[in-house]
Each structure stands twice: as structure tokens, then as C-alpha cells.
Amino acid sequence: MATHAKWVFGVWLIALVALGAAAPSVFSSLAGAGWQANGSESVRVRELAQQHFGGNSSAAVQVVVHSDTGMVSDPAVQQVLTEATAIFQGDDRFGAVIAPQPGMSISPDGHTGVLIAGANASTDEMVKAVDDLKGQLTALSKDGVEVYPTGASALWSDFNKANHDAMIKAEMFSWPVTLAIMVLAFGSLVAAGLPLLLTLAGLIASAGGLVLLNSATPISVWAMNFAMMFALALGIDYALFIVARFRDALSKTGDSRAAVAETMDTAGKAVVLSGLTVLVSLSAVLLVPAPAVRTMAVGIMLAVAFVLAATLTLLPAVLGKLGPKINAGSLPYAKRQQHRSARFESWGRLLHKHPWPFAIGSLLILAALSIPVLDLKVAMPSIQVVPTDAPVRQGYELIQAQMGEGAPGMLQIIAPAAEAEATAAVARASDGIAMVTPPMPSVDGSGYVMLQAIPNVDPSDTAMGAILGQLRADLPSQSLVGGAPAENLDLQQALNDYLPLIIGVILVLGFALLLVALQAPLIAILGTVVSLLSTAAAFGVAKLIFQDGHGASLLGFTPQGFLDGWGPVFFFAMIFAIAMDYTVFLLATAKEHYEESGDPEHAHVMGLAHSGRIIAAAAAVMVAVFFTFAFAEPLPPKEMGIILGVAVLLDAVFIRLMLLPVLLRLTGHAAWWSPAWLRRVLPTIKFSHG
Incomplete structure (x- = not known):
């Protein structure tokens, strides 16, 4: 890439011009619905x-x-x-x-x-x-x-607009905050600005790509909303890792091309593995038969793919051209900054000397935060997620006030005309139904009739599921029950049904990728399992905030009494992807030092010394990006920002910088051991250079 920089710049310029032409229409072009369980x-x-x-x-x-x-x-x-x-x-x-x-x-x-x-x-x-x-x-x-x-x-319509406006405001606030953190991490304006420009290129390309993809199949507007946030956070992660390694290599050799080669041979491999892990985790969400959920995953995957491509092609070309200018605009302390952090080396030696207090302490904290997840309730969003001044909410509340609690969410019953009266009689007698309208014949003489059944509870009431289930059980077999509340409940059931499968697929594929990369079964298992701890703890905190309402007044929302239904499926994939991202950075660095020295203590301590500051800086950027959504008005982006922000904070502090290094200390050589037959089967991957 550095040798053929002009070609790289030319190809990216053409791609950005072509895709960038479509990018401005991304929010008006993408689909606004798709929240349904196909086949239900x-x-x-x-x-x-x-x-x-x-x-x-x-x-x-x-x-x-x-x-x-x-x-x-x-x-x-x-x-x-x-x-x-x-x-x-x-x-x-x-x-x-x-x-x-x-x-x-x-x-x-x-x-x-x-x-x-x-x-x-x-x-x-x-x-x-x-x-x-x-x-x-x-x-x-x-x-x-x-x-x-x-x-x-x-x-x-109203919710997508409110959500989009909130996302844009949060993004605009997060960029300067992110730049400030990057300047502190790198100590150089050029080095700090490069990841942002790289991520911007990836976002423009992914926005245009989504518009083109939408012409073939409807893509939810939420895909771009999530992609903007996730790609910004991950793109900066990748660029941080590459740029930090390049500056270290450049300080040793003074040769820009050689420094790029060493960087991509070491940190580049870790970035590829991390990107693949993120893509694999999100690909599991494609199993859910809900168009909006699937295309949200597609949107993030497309953005990550473009950011990853930019990191592996455009970034090394730019670094090769910049050379020593990467340090331009340096702050005074930056000239003393080294890739090997003395503070994180000291932290690694402290963990090596006293592993058990840190292992037990981090496990107890994460376990305590995870306990509330056992009582977590999920449901599709209620009307409360829409701003109070939105016309749809005003109309909804007016119907409720004038016609009854369940009037805004009428259930629709379609039955054969021959069973019209019997169906109506059964529906009227079913528990939880306040009123049933007379059967209305179809307009095309198809032999169907439609009845409207008004429940006696709000459409988002927890009793609605039982009412729908009882009505479906009572009605004749050829009668079908639908309507907006039924669609929400059917989607929620599909999400619940697919959650165990998605978790299983993500864990298996995540373990497989770590095993291929690290060639070490034990640490691949440990790296996968500990990623579950931060996920469980994040959902435990989410239960306390969004279900129980702790801190609701501070964050400016009214708790619904549950977490939005797509949260467990989608956030699990996102959190696990981020957790594995940090796992790869830490373990790849530790594996590089183990390959060079054969000493597990050296690997564990130097792994932290060389990756700890990058992980901390990347986590700070991610937390800043995610927490900017905490003050968004619509509830779903608020949930997303807080849950992901808490997950990153817990994962970086208690797992990547504490528990996982301690596990490397406790397992010693066994962490990196691999049976001969497995080494023969797996491709040879090394993280050391030379």
C-alpha cells in the first residue's frame, strides 16, 4: 500500500466520489418499517x-x-x-x-x-x-x-425522525470530544486527526453503499443510525492500534516503508482478526426473521467492512506518505511518549505479583452487576418512546381518553365468512376483550370477513400477551388474529426464540476465530468466556436503569418497566463484538511477545505495556461516543448508548486490563500450548515481525 500509494488514493477517491454522491440521500432513501416477524x-x-x-x-x-x-x-x-x-x-x-x-x-x-x-x-x-x-x-x-x-x-414516521435527529446531535457532540481524547492519547494533532478522517471516509462509503443496497432490498433507516455510531467507535479503535504501532516502528527504523511493513505484519493482523470477529458476531443477527433487525446488522457490517478496508489500504498508504510528519503538531509531552507504556508495564507487574486479589475482586464486581439480569423483562417499545409533542402520540392519547385504553391497538380478526357469527361470539366472550365490531365482508368477494377486537388494556400492557394468546386459543382454527399489538408480540416472541441460538452461534464462531489466530485452545476458551461477563453485567445495569428506573430523572426519561425487545439480541452481538475487539488487541500483543521470548511472564507484562494505553484510549473514545447518546430524547438510542457505554467501561477496566491478564499469569505456558495435531490442522499465523 505504501509503495503504490497513488493507486490507493486514486481508487479511494473514485469510490468516495461515486458512493459519496448517493450518501446525502441515505436517511431519506432508507426504509422506515420492517419491525415484524416474517411468517408470523x-x-x-x-x-x-x-x-x-x-x-x-x-x-x-x-x-x-x-x-x-x-x-x-x-x-x-x-x-x-x-x-x-x-x-x-x-x-x-x-x-x-x-x-x-x-x-x-x-x-x-x-x-x-x-x-x-x-x-x-x-x-x-x-x-x-x-x-x-x-x-x-x-x-x-x-x-x-x-x-x-x-x-x-x-x-x-415520527419515531424515525426523532431518532434520526437525536443521533445526528449526539454524533456532532461526540466528534470534538473524540478528537480531544485522541490528542491526549497521541499528543499529536496529525496523529489524532488521522483516525477521524479515516473513519469519515468509511462512513461516507458505507452510507452510499446502503443507498445502493436499498435499491435492491429495503434497508432500515436504523441501519445507518447504528452504523454511524459503531463505525466511528471501531474505526478509531483500529486506527489507534495501527498509528501507535507505526510511530513506534518509525522511531526505531526511521524508514517509513519499513515501519508500515512492520506495523501491518503485527498490528495489521490483529485488526483483521478483530474486524472478522465483529462481522461474525453481527452476522448471527441475520438469523432473526425480522427485516429491520437484519438490516440493522447489515448496515453495521457494511460500515465495519468499509472502515476495515480503509484501515488496511488507505491508512498504510497515508502513513507511508506522512512518515515523520505523523508527529506534526505535537504537544510537549508527546516527544517523550513511547509505545511501551511504563505505567502499564508497572500495572502488569503488579497483576503478576498479586493475581488473586484482582481476579476475585473483578469477578465479584461483575457478578454483582450481573445478578439483576435474572429479572430482566423485555417488550417492544411503547408509545412513550415518541416525544410528547409528536402528532402520533397526541392522537394516540386522544383515542385512549375518548374510546378506552385499548382503542389505539385494536386486534384484527380475519375468518371465513361461513364462521363469521361463531367467530364474533367467541371473540366477545374471550377474556380481556372490551368490544368486538360486527363482521365486515371483504371488498373483493373473497369469502373472508374482518372483525376488530378492542382490548381492555393499553397495547403495551404486559397483560396484552395473555389476551392475544387466549383469543387465538379460543377462536376457530381457521381464524387469524393480527393488528399492530399482535405484530409487536409476535416479533418479541421470535426475538426471544432466536436469542439462545444467536448467543450460541456467536460464542462458537468467536472461539473459532480466536483459536485460528492464537493457535491456543485454553486462552481462546478463556477469552471467549470472559467476554460474557461484561455483557451480563451491562444488561444487569440496563435492568436497574431502564426497567427499575434508577437514575431515570437524571437521564430524562420515563421508565417503561422493561427493556426494548430487540435489545438482548442486538446489543449482545454488539457488546460481544466490542469485547472480542479488545481481547484480540491484548492477546495478539501478548502472543507476539511470547513468540519472541517464550516467557509467559514477559508476554503478559509486555502485552499490557504495549497495548494497555491503546485499549484505555480506545475505551475512552468508545465510552465518550456511546454516552453522548445517553441524553438523546427518544428512549431506544438512550438505551443503546448507555448499555454499550457501560459494557465498554466494564470490559476495559475489569476484564481486558485486569481479569484477562491475571488469567494469563495464572495459566502460564498452558495459555499458549497447542497440541501438535491442532497446529497441523490450523493455518500458521504469527504476530511477531521478522
Whole structure:
């Protein structure tokens, strides 16, 4: 790369111009929905509703029209309804428009009505349709008549916007904080700025790549939201490791190309392994049959792949060109800074001399923080994740106040016409159902009928699962139950069902990668197992904060009483990937010194001396990046930032800089031992240079 720097720069320039042209449209192009369990009963109901009932499905848009002084039948309200209907009829993404009906979609006092615009497009297109039209709809509010678009499509429209705005604000705040930490770590403005520029190149490329990929298959807008944060943190990690090693090699040889070669032969291998570990961990999430969850993983994987490519090609080319200029803009103390940290060497010797107190202490702390995870509850997000001034929340709360707790989350029942009355009778008698509307025949004569069942609890109430389960059990076998609450519950069930499989796949693949890289079964097992400790502790802290509400007032949120349902699957993969990232950096450095000396004490102490400062700096950057999301208004990015930030903090302090080095001390030569048959099977990988 250093020898052919002009070619490298040329290829990256072409790639960035081509992909960068598409990048600005990333947030407007990507899909807004996809939170469903493919193949579930609720998704089948939505498909049948869109096909046979004019689009009156969970993706339909509900427009709440309310007047404190007038009735729905009054001319002023009717005029607003007529104007809203005209807006929908002018857009072919909407199907049949159903006016408010007495006894069904008009409140008992007659002051509130719900207009339903059927969905005539995919769930993603319906979210975009609400994006396009909600301004026109809310502008209809006049003369004492209030208009609020609501329903699942409107929910995702408002929530995606709030989430995007929060992510952008947090990113803008995290960049200067990150730069400050990098300057302190490197002591040089050039060396500190290089990782940020590298990460920016990776983000631009991944944003453009997601837009192009979205043209082939819908990609959730959340994919870019997460990719921005994760790629920034990991890209800086990789660049830190490479740049620090390059500066050390350059100080010894004075030859830029030789320093690049040594850097990539040692730290470069660790970065490749770390990147593969992250990609493997996230690839396990692709098993979940939920488009939004899968594409979130795809987005992060694409961003990591581009950042990894930039680290392995663009960065060594830039370093080869910069040479000694990498230290330009140095602070006074930087000239005395060495890759081998005297402080972390002393810390390593302290751990070597007194291993047991540190081992027991770190295990006790992590175990204590992990205990709350046993009572962790998960569910799909409630309406509380949307800002209080969002139209969808105002409409939701108005429907609840006027029509009952369960009215915003009606369940839809589709049954054969021959079983219409029997189905209606069973539904009315089922526990937890407040009201059932009369059977409505399909518009195309397909032989189906639809009933709407209104629960007597809020759609996000924990009792909703039991109500749905009982209703499905009571109804005739050919009847299907769906609706927005059912889709959430079916998705939650799928996430719960796939969690053990995903954990197992991630652990097996993580162990396999460590085994191939380190050629040592014992330390590969230990490195994999200890990564679970920080994960469990992070989720234990998450339970205390987001389920129990400790610190909620400080962080500015109202606890839902549970963690968002996709958290365990997705955050486990992300946390484990980050934990293994640090594991690779530490163990690869220790293995390099073991290969050179054959002395486990030297390997353990020098491993910390040469990687401890990088791990600490990388952790500080990650914690700063993640914790900037702690003050985001929507709850999911707040959860993500705090959980990942806590996980990195716990992992870096108690595992990478304490427990894992102690395990190297206690296992000695056995940590690096490998049977002869295994060495013959595995490819030969060495981390030492020369």
C-alpha cells in the first residue's frame, strides 16, 4: 500500500466520489418499517387485510379528528374530514378511505372521530407516505378542530425522525470530544486527526453503499443510525492500534516503508482478526426473521467492512506518505511518549505479583452487576418512546381518553365468512376483550370477513400477551388474529426464540476465530468466556436503569418497566463484538511477545505495556461516543448508548486490563500450548515481525 500509494488514493477517491454522491440521500432513501416477524400469524393477517379489505390493515393510517366544542357530524368537522379524504385519494399509496363510523370509530360523546386510510403499498412505503403527507394533514387543524395522524405507520414516521435527529446531535457532540481524547492519547494533532478522517471516509462509503443496497432490498433507516455510531467507535479503535504501532516502528527504523511493513505484519493482523470477529458476531443477527433487525446488522457490517478496508489500504498508504510528519503538531509531552507504556508495564507487574486479589475482586464486581439480569423483562417499545409533542402520540392519547385504553391497538380478526357469527361470539366472550365490531365482508368477494377486537388494556400492557394468546386459543382454527399489538408480540416472541441460538452461534464462531489466530485452545476458551461477563453485567445495569428506573430523572426519561425487545439480541452481538475487539488487541500483543521470548511472564507484562494505553484510549473514545447518546430524547438510542457505554467501561477496566491478564499469569505456558495435531490442522499465523 505504501509503495503504490497513488493507486490507493486514486481508487479511494473514485469510490468516495461515486458512493459519496448517493450518501446525502441515505436517511431519506432508507426504509422506515420492517419491525415484524416474517411468517408470523400477524403478518399473514396484514397481508390478507391489504389484499381483500381495501388496505384496512395495521399499516393503515388513522387520522384522529377532534373538537372540544363541535360534534363529528358538524359541518366544520365534516369539512376537515372531506379535505383529509381528498389528500389520501390523491395518493395511490393509499387504498380505501373509511369515514368515522358510529359505534366503531366515533367516540361515545361524539366529539372525536377516526378516519382510516387503507394501505395500498408496503409497510416501508406507508411510512414514507406519512412522511410526505403528515404536514398537510396536521395543517388541517383550524377553527377549534384538531387533526392528528396516528397508527403504526405514523408511529414509525415520527419515531424515525426523532431518532434520526437525536443521533445526528449526539454524533456532532461526540466528534470534538473524540478528537480531544485522541490528542491526549497521541499528543499529536496529525496523529489524532488521522483516525477521524479515516473513519469519515468509511462512513461516507458505507452510507452510499446502503443507498445502493436499498435499491435492491429495503434497508432500515436504523441501519445507518447504528452504523454511524459503531463505525466511528471501531474505526478509531483500529486506527489507534495501527498509528501507535507505526510511530513506534518509525522511531526505531526511521524508514517509513519499513515501519508500515512492520506495523501491518503485527498490528495489521490483529485488526483483521478483530474486524472478522465483529462481522461474525453481527452476522448471527441475520438469523432473526425480522427485516429491520437484519438490516440493522447489515448496515453495521457494511460500515465495519468499509472502515476495515480503509484501515488496511488507505491508512498504510497515508502513513507511508506522512512518515515523520505523523508527529506534526505535537504537544510537549508527546516527544517523550513511547509505545511501551511504563505505567502499564508497572500495572502488569503488579497483576503478576498479586493475581488473586484482582481476579476475585473483578469477578465479584461483575457478578454483582450481573445478578439483576435474572429479572430482566423485555417488550417492544411503547408509545412513550415518541416525544410528547409528536402528532402520533397526541392522537394516540386522544383515542385512549375518548374510546378506552385499548382503542389505539385494536386486534384484527380475519375468518371465513361461513364462521363469521361463531367467530364474533367467541371473540366477545374471550377474556380481556372490551368490544368486538360486527363482521365486515371483504371488498373483493373473497369469502373472508374482518372483525376488530378492542382490548381492555393499553397495547403495551404486559397483560396484552395473555389476551392475544387466549383469543387465538379460543377462536376457530381457521381464524387469524393480527393488528399492530399482535405484530409487536409476535416479533418479541421470535426475538426471544432466536436469542439462545444467536448467543450460541456467536460464542462458537468467536472461539473459532480466536483459536485460528492464537493457535491456543485454553486462552481462546478463556477469552471467549470472559467476554460474557461484561455483557451480563451491562444488561444487569440496563435492568436497574431502564426497567427499575434508577437514575431515570437524571437521564430524562420515563421508565417503561422493561427493556426494548430487540435489545438482548442486538446489543449482545454488539457488546460481544466490542469485547472480542479488545481481547484480540491484548492477546495478539501478548502472543507476539511470547513468540519472541517464550516467557509467559514477559508476554503478559509486555502485552499490557504495549497495548494497555491503546485499549484505555480506545475505551475512552468508545465510552465518550456511546454516552453522548445517553441524553438523546427518544428512549431506544438512550438505551443503546448507555448499555454499550457501560459494557465498554466494564470490559476495559475489569476484564481486558485486569481479569484477562491475571488469567494469563495464572495459566502460564498452558495459555499458549497447542497440541501438535491442532497446529497441523490450523493455518500458521504469527504476530511477531521478522
